[in-house]
Amino acid sequence: MQKQQTNLSAETDQQSRPGAPRLILASSSPARKKLLEDAGLTFSVMVSDVDEEAALAQAQEEAYAAGLGQITPAQTAQLLAKAKARAVAALPEASGALVLGCDSVFELDGQPYGKPGSADKALERITAMSGRSGQLHTGHWLVDTRPGSVQAAEASSLRTASVHFDQFSPQEAAAYVATGEPLWVAGSFTLDGFGAAFIKGIEGEYHTVVGLSVHALRGMLAELGLSITDLWKTSH
Amino acid sequence: MQKQQTNLSAETDQQSRPGAPRLILASSSPARKKLLEDAGLTFSVMVSDVDEEAALAQAQEEAYAAGLGQITPAQTAQLLAKAKARAVAALPEASGALVLGCDSVFELDGQPYGKPGSADKALERITAMSGRSGQLHTGHWLVDTRPGSVQAAEASSLRTASVHFDQFSPQEAAAYVATGEPLWVAGSFTLDGFGAAFIKGIEGEYHTVVGLSVHALRGMLAELGLSITDLWKTSH
Numbered sequence: 001m002q003k004q005q006t007n008l009s010a011e012t013d014q015q016s017r018p019g020a021p022r023l024i025l026a027s028s029s030p031a032r033k034k035l036l037e038d039a040g041l042t043f044s045v046m047v048s049d050v051d052e053e054a055a056l057a058q059a060q061e062e063a064y065a066a067g068l069g070q071i072t073p074a075q076t077a078q079l080l081a082k083a084k085a086r087a088v089a090a091l092p093e094a095s096g097a098l099v100l101g102c103d104s105v106f107e108l109d110g111q112p113y114g115k116p117g118s119a120d121k122a123l124e125r126i127t128a129m130s131g132r133s134g135q136l137h138t139g140h141w142l143v144d145t146r147p148g149s150v151q152a153a154e155a156s157s158l159r160t161a162s163v164h165f166d167q168f169s170p171q172e173a174a175a176y177v178a179t180g181e182p183l184w185v186a187g188s189f190t191l192d193g194f195g196a197a198f199i200k201g202i203e204g205e206y207h208t209v210v211g212l213s214v215h216a217l218r219g220m221l222a223e224l225g226l227s228i229t230d231l232w233k234t235s236h
Numbered sequence: 237m238q239k240q241q242t243n244l245s246a247e248t249d250q251q252s253r254p255g256a257p258r259l260i261l262a263s264s265s266p267a268r269k270k271l272l273e274d275a276g277l278t279f280s281v282m283v284s285d286v287d288e289e290a291a292l293a294q295a296q297e298e299a300y301a302a303g304l305g306q307i308t309p310a311q312t313a314q315l316l317a318k319a320k321a322r323a324v325a326a327l328p329e330a331s332g333a334l335v336l337g338c339d340s341v342f343e344l345d346g347q348p349y350g351k352p353g354s355a356d357k358a359l360e361r362i363t364a365m366s367g368r369s370g371q372l373h374t375g376h377w378l379v380d381t382r383p384g385s386v387q388a389a390e391a392s393s394l395r396t397a398s399v400h401f402d403q404f405s406p407q408e409a410a411a412y413v414a415t416g417e418p419l420w421v422a423g424s425f426t427l428d429g430f431g432a433a434f435i436k437g438i439e440g441e442y443h444t445v446v447g448l449s450v451h452a453l454r455g456m457l458a459e460l461g462l463s464i465t466d467l468w469k470t471s472h
Contacts, residue, residue, distance in 0.1 A: 214433045
């Protein structure tokens with residue numbers, strides 16, 4: 001897992017509704033940004049340094065101390081979503097906003113798979129996935145820093161979807177890796193890109209597989225007394 | 237069902253691989269176009285006049301004559317995909333290309349639902365769908381007009397996905413209709429837009445629900461002796 005760069009950027013091309021709360025996506029993933037845009041939401045992107053390895057190591061230590069054993073891939077997704085959201089929520093620039101953190105972990109045979117990072121590793125993993133099924137876990141953590149909101153009001157949601165891969169030939173696997181697309185995504189595959197050709201189907205939510213469930217966001221907003229329709233941009 | 241306008245347009249912003257077959261999408265749907273673009277395919281869009289009502293009436297007559305009874309929503313999707321693909325394949329401009337026709341029909345309680353076309357009708361249907369599940373049928377028909385290909389080589393694929401809707405409030409339903417988005421889509425809902433917030437999950441393919449299964453296209457191309465990777469653009 002790699003450290004994320006500090007990166008502050010504000011979207012200005014979207015028109016928000018008057019009086020609508022401000023939403024910040026605490027993730028640098030282009031797929032999550034695109035997904036929120038497609039779903040018609042007004043938001044900005046703000047990413048903060050999170051030492052993911054340190055966060056997980058501390059959580060694992062606490063889990064062992066509590067007699068909970070090894071942290072699962074699903075718990076890992078949720079823990080990192082929380083770490084990302086809280087890191088951005090602590091920034092002065094995020095004051096008064098809703099901050100959404102997300103993290104996705106792919107699970108095959110009980111093992112977690114993150115971004116492969118190299119072509120060799122991606123090819124190896126894709127070959128192992130051919131004709132099989134895995135789970136995509138996406139953790140969501142929403143921090144409410146609006147004035148007047150309950151101190152540290154937070155909501156969270158963990159979503160899991162099963163992904164069924166078709167069998168693919170060595171030529172197809174090599175061509176897919178050559179696109180570069182699978183190298184930097186959890187589980188070495190994309191549902192929203194070239195990889196679409198190789199997915200037989202899913203059980204669960206498309207958006208969970210891509211990395212951010214809009215349905216989960218609607219539920220978390222409702223827990224905080226908000227409607228997702230208030231965050232819709234006025235023109236699509 | 238409405239007649240479609242004749243509309244010829246060629247995409248020029250995508251780079252195709254040398255020697256790759258030319259793919260034409262015989263559909264005016266922006267969602268299908270976006271989906272193929274996201275999946276990294278090189279293609280152009282060409283739409284021809286199809287009298288959908290006449291095509292269905294004739295098919296229904298033949299079905300009755302053959303003792304098959306009422307045409308199902310799934311059969312309707314497949315018949316219209318065929319009609320669209322063949323109409324474009326017959327145009328001189330499509331000569332030498334692969335022509336893909338698609339059509340989607342939403343089924344709830346055994347009844348087919350097309351585009352609502354008005355806000356009142358959309359609201360009525362959305363209210364009826366709250367908390368329930370329906371099926372989205374997408375028919376695919378691929379016509380191969382390349383020189384040297386078998387006379388009238390064709391491949392087809394029918395895909396069905398179940399869609400589970402969350403319950404939504406009258407306020408949410410009204411806000412969704414006010415976006416205008418559900419008025420012109422099969423079944424009055426979008427998975428790739430504002431509607432994402434209200435879908436609990438699907439069983440099947442995301443792409444089937446949006447209106448074009450890239451996985452089905454890969455299978456049809458394989459039937460014609462082609463690999464989908466040959467249609468991938470060289471840069472994403």
